[in-house]
Amino acid sequence: LGGIAEHATIALRNAQLLEEARHASALKSEFVSTMSHELRTPLNVMIGYAEMLRDDPAGRLSHEQRDLVERLDARSRELLELIEATLQVGRFEVGCGMVEVAPVPLHALLAALEVSTEGLPRSPQVRLEWMPVVASGTVTTDRAKVALVVRNLVSNALKFTDEGTVTVHVRPQADQLLFEVADTGIGIAPDQLPVIFDMFRQVDTAPTRRRGGVGLGLYIVKQFVDRLGGTIDVESTPGRGTRFRVLLPGYTGDAPPPVVPDQDSGRRDDLDTSPRAPHQ
Ligand SMILES: Nc1ncnc2c1ncn2[C@@H]1O[C@H](COP(=O)(O)OP(=O)(O)OP(=O)(O)O)[C@@H](O)[C@H]1O
Ligand SMILES: [Mg+2]
The missing domain is CATH 3.30.565.10 (Histidine kinase-like ATPase, C-terminal domain)
Structure with missing residues (x-):
C-alpha cells in the first residue's frame, strides 16, 4: 500500500510541477510581449527623428555628421528588428504565432x-x-x-x-x-x-x-x-x-513544357489562343 501511495504522491507532485512550469512559461511570454511592445513604440519615434535628420533637406549636415546619423539609423533599425523578433517569440509561446502561407x-x-x-x-x-x-x-x-x-x-x-x-x-x-x-x-x-x-x-x-x-x-x-x-x-x-x-x-516545379501537337494528328483546331481556364 505504501508503494501505491508513494507513486500517487510522485504523480501528484509531477502534475503540480508541470502546472507551475506552464504558469511560469505563460508569465514569461506575457512579460516578453509586453516589454517588446513598450520598447518598440519609443524606438519607432527615434527612428523617425533620425530619418528626418538624415534626409537633411537644407543640406546642412557635414560629412561626419551624416555618417553618424546613418549609423544611428542603422543601429536603431537593428534594435527594432530584434524587438520584433522577440515579440514573435512571445506570440509563438502563447500559441498565436500566425503562419501565413x-x-x-x-x-x-x-x-x-x-x-x-x-x-x-x-x-x-x-x-x-x-x-x-x-x-x-x-x-x-x-x-x-x-x-x-x-x-x-x-x-x-x-x-x-x-x-x-x-x-x-x-x-x-x-x-x-x-x-x-x-x-x-x-x-x-x-x-x-x-x-x-x-x-x-x-x-x-x-x-x-x-x-x-x-x-x-x-x-x-x-x-x-x-x-x-x-x-x-x-x-x-x-x-x-x-x-x-x-x-x-x-x-x-514548373509544369513540363506542353507537348507540341503532331502536324498530322488533325487536331490543330484544338489550339486555342484565348486565355486558359484555370482548371486546364
Ligand atoms: N555560423 C556560425 N559560426 C559559429 N558559431 C555560430 C554560428 N551560428 C551560431 N553560432 C553560435 O551559436 C550561438 C547562438 O546563435 P544565435 O543566432 O542564436 O545568437 P547570436 O547570433 O549570438 O545572437 P542574436 O542572433 O540574438 O543576435 C552564437 O552565439 C554562436 O556562439
Ligand atoms: Mg544570431
Whole structure:
C-alpha cells in the first residue's frame, strides 16, 4: 500500500510541477510581449527623428555628421528588428504565432532574400556568395518567415567568419526546398552544437562574446522552421567553418513544357489562343 501511495504522491507532485512550469512559461511570454511592445513604440519615434535628420533637406549636415546619423539609423533599425523578433517569440509561446502561407515564385523569393541580406555587417575579407540555382517553380510557404530564417543564418555566418566566404545554396529537392548556409568561420565545438538553438544561448568563449547579439536568432529560426513544417540541421568543425541546412516543404516545379501537337494528328483546331481556364 505504501508503494501505491508513494507513486500517487510522485504523480501528484509531477502534475503540480508541470502546472507551475506552464504558469511560469505563460508569465514569461506575457512579460516578453509586453516589454517588446513598450520598447518598440519609443524606438519607432527615434527612428523617425533620425530619418528626418538624415534626409537633411537644407543640406546642412557635414560629412561626419551624416555618417553618424546613418549609423544611428542603422543601429536603431537593428534594435527594432530584434524587438520584433522577440515579440514573435512571445506570440509563438502563447500559441498565436500566425503562419501565413501563400504561393511565391521561387525567383521572387530568392531576389527578396538576396536584398534582405545585402546590408548585413561583415568583415571586408568575407565574400557573400549566392550560388546560382534553377530558380523556376513555386514555393508555398510563409515568405516573411523564410526570409527571417535565412537572414538570421546568413547574419550569423557573416558574424562568426573573419575571412573567407559565406555561401548560400538554394536547391529544390523533390517537393522540398533546401537552403544551405555555409561559412569558413570560427566553427562551433561539438558539445555546444545541441544547445545553440536554445533561447538566449551563446557559445561562451571570448571570440563569440566579442561579436554581440543576445542569443535569440537560432531559437527563432528553429521555431519558424518547425512551424513551417521543415527541418534544420548543422555541421561544424571548430576553426574551419559551419554549415546549416534547412529543408522546407511546399516546392512545386514548373509544369513540363506542353507537348507540341503532331502536324498530322488533325487536331490543330484544338489550339486555342484565348486565355486558359484555370482548371486546364
Ligand atoms: N555560423 C556560425 N559560426 C559559429 N558559431 C555560430 C554560428 N551560428 C551560431 N553560432 C553560435 O551559436 C550561438 C547562438 O546563435 P544565435 O543566432 O542564436 O545568437 P547570436 O547570433 O549570438 O545572437 P542574436 O542572433 O540574438 O543576435 C552564437 O552565439 C554562436 O556562439
Ligand atoms: Mg544570431
